[in-house]
Amino acid sequence: MREREREKRSNRLTVLPTPDDTRDIIDTIAAIATAPGVGGIGVIRISGAAAAVVLRRLFIPHRQESLHPDGSFRSHKLCYGTVRDRHGAVLDEVMAVFMRAPHTYTREDVAEIQCHGSYLVLQAILAEILAVGARAAEPGEFTKRAFLAGRIDLTQAEAVIDLLQAQSMGGVELAVGQLRGELYERIAAIRDALVELLAIVELALDFPDDETDILVADHLLGQVQEQVVEPLQLLLALADQGRVIREGVKAVIAGRPNVGKSSLLNQLLQEERALVTEIPGTTRDTIEELISVHGIPVHLVDTAGIRDHEDAVEELGIERARQKMREADFVLFVVDASQGLSAIDRSLYASLDDRKRIVVLNKIDKIDKIDKIGVTDKSTDESPLQELSNFFGAVPQVQTAAKTGVGIAQLRDTLYQTIIGEEEMSERISCAPNLRHKMILEKTLAACFQVKETLVTGVPADLLAVDLRVALDHLADIVGLTTPDDVLDVLFSRFCLGK
Known part of the structure; x- marks a missing residue:
């Protein structure tokens, strides 16, 4: 149609x-x-x-x-x-x-x-x-x-809406790369390899007497692995990184009252967004703002300090804080380093379970006998910072003085490293599949594994041709060659009027 x-x-x-x-x-x-x-x-x-x-x-x-x-x-x-x-x-x-x-x-x-x-x-x-x-x-x-x-093609059309909705320069660069056709080119290269394999199989179908000579399993297995499977696996890996760049992550700032959560939010935003006082429980509700950390959108959520209390309004804020912590991708767990760990700190930290977190040791400017890099006089007892560091172990830790801005740049760097994982991105992501693409690529990869299994078991060429055509049909869905009309209607309904 x-x-x-x-x-x-x-x-x-x-x-x-x-x-x-x-x-x-x-x-x-x-x-x-x-x-x-x-x-x-x-x-x-x-x-x-x-x-x-x-x-x-x-x-x-x-x-x-x-x-x-x-x-x-x-x-x-x-x-x-x-x-x-x-x-x-x-x-x-x-x-x-x-x-x-x-x-x-x-x-x-x-x-x-x-x-x-x-x-x-x-x-x-x-x-x-x-x-x-x-x-x-x-x-x-x-x-x-x-x-x-x-x-x-359809990937470029989707890049238009990604460009319009980008929340950071990383998202903009990703959308522009896809708009230039970089994702299409990668998919086209995989499709060309599949077409070449299908041509070999169909040649064997035309000359059944020579099928054994035409379909050399080891050679075809190498082609499928190097030209199809490995590029598909790379695209799927890029899809996960691309999702983070497009959509960002949610990071909740949590801790007991008066440890400097609101000051930390203000420093990260570079504006006085949250009210800061010496009175515990000032923040009664969540405050949500968006920042860009090295091109990645981070949705910051400042929460009410968690403690034992009798105030009904504060109770609502604390319950909402706990809910936001459960929903977060990351938790910035803030501790007043000048006071050490309290029972509330320990209990709250234990409640994080396996949630990804960064420990922020705040108010280091109030600690005596400690220099700014955490080195202490060997003749003195172990410093409060060292005690805290030992307690949190291998969890990423950053020392800050939120009121003056000390350590904020390091916190941004640590947050970025925690988001992208232990390994730096192997290449600049110029394009990355979205969720729709990822689901189709996974189906394509499954079809290609079936192609490899078919080659290993030595089944007839006509069945091998069927597996290859299934993989080709999936790739055609990504660029819009065979995408159903109702899917197209849903995709384009995401656009604003006038585009």
Whole structure:
């Protein structure tokens, strides 16, 4: 069905519609492409075979020289003029541009109107466009048309929404790499290897008498492992790292009252977000903020200090703190290093179970006889910091003085290392499969393991061909060659209007 729609669109691309061509006008879509709110400039996008007709009915150029002698728009040339409503009243002074297919985002004729950023003005102009006969675009319909026209594959279309929703520069770089087609190229290389293997198998089917000579199991096993299985396993490993870069992690700041949790949050945010006082129990509810740690989004949650108390409101805050700790990917467990471990500290720490954590030994500026790197005078007794360090053992530890900012840079570095694991990323991640891709890649890998098993057991070539075709079909789903229409509808519904 999608192939017929692509062919239908491509056959109309070179036809300049007339005002009487109702079919083309209805098939032309329009939407506001800029975010709601007040801004200097707002953009309205029109795409479809009647984009030029719609623009001509509304836009009056300031100088006719901006147009061709026959009155048609010069492609990809900005024109200054006004937009008028159906009664001839001027709605706004604008810049307009018409872009002739196929050199456009959707590979259809596209027009854009750049007006002042008042949302009332944008809505008024869009209303006139729809009154002419164009219809309101559905979420993501411009990108969907680009996909259906073959301008981008499905991985690139998904990269658009990832770019729009990126929460850090790491997420932006990941989306841009995928938008450039880097993920598609990796998948295409694996698919080419499978096609080559399938061609060998089909050759054996055509010449059954020579099947043994054509299907050399050891050679084919090496090809499957090196050209298919290992690249698939690398992509799956990148998918887990990519999820962290795209979505980030949740880190909860926990500890008993007055150990410096709110001061730590303020230092990490570089702003006075949380109220800091010497009174225990000041924080009664959770405070959630987003920071970027070396390109990875980290959702920080400051919680109420946990202690024994009689305040009903504080009890609610403490229960919420415990809930956030259970939901967190990481816990920043804060201890007042100047006071050592209390019974509450020990109990709270024990409740973390196997939760990933970083121990923050705060208020080191209040400890006597200790320098900033934790070295003590060998002639004295063991320092409080050393006692704490021994208690927490191999758990990552950072010494800080949150009020002055000491140790905050080291805390960021430690948090990053804890997020990505013990080993640094082996390569710069320029692209990474998302959850949909990962699920399909896992199915593809399972099919490839079946191919290897089939080769080892020496079953007939026709069964081997079936296993290879299953793997190829899965890869086709990733780039959108065989993706069901209902899946496409769900994917593009995630987009905002105008994209």
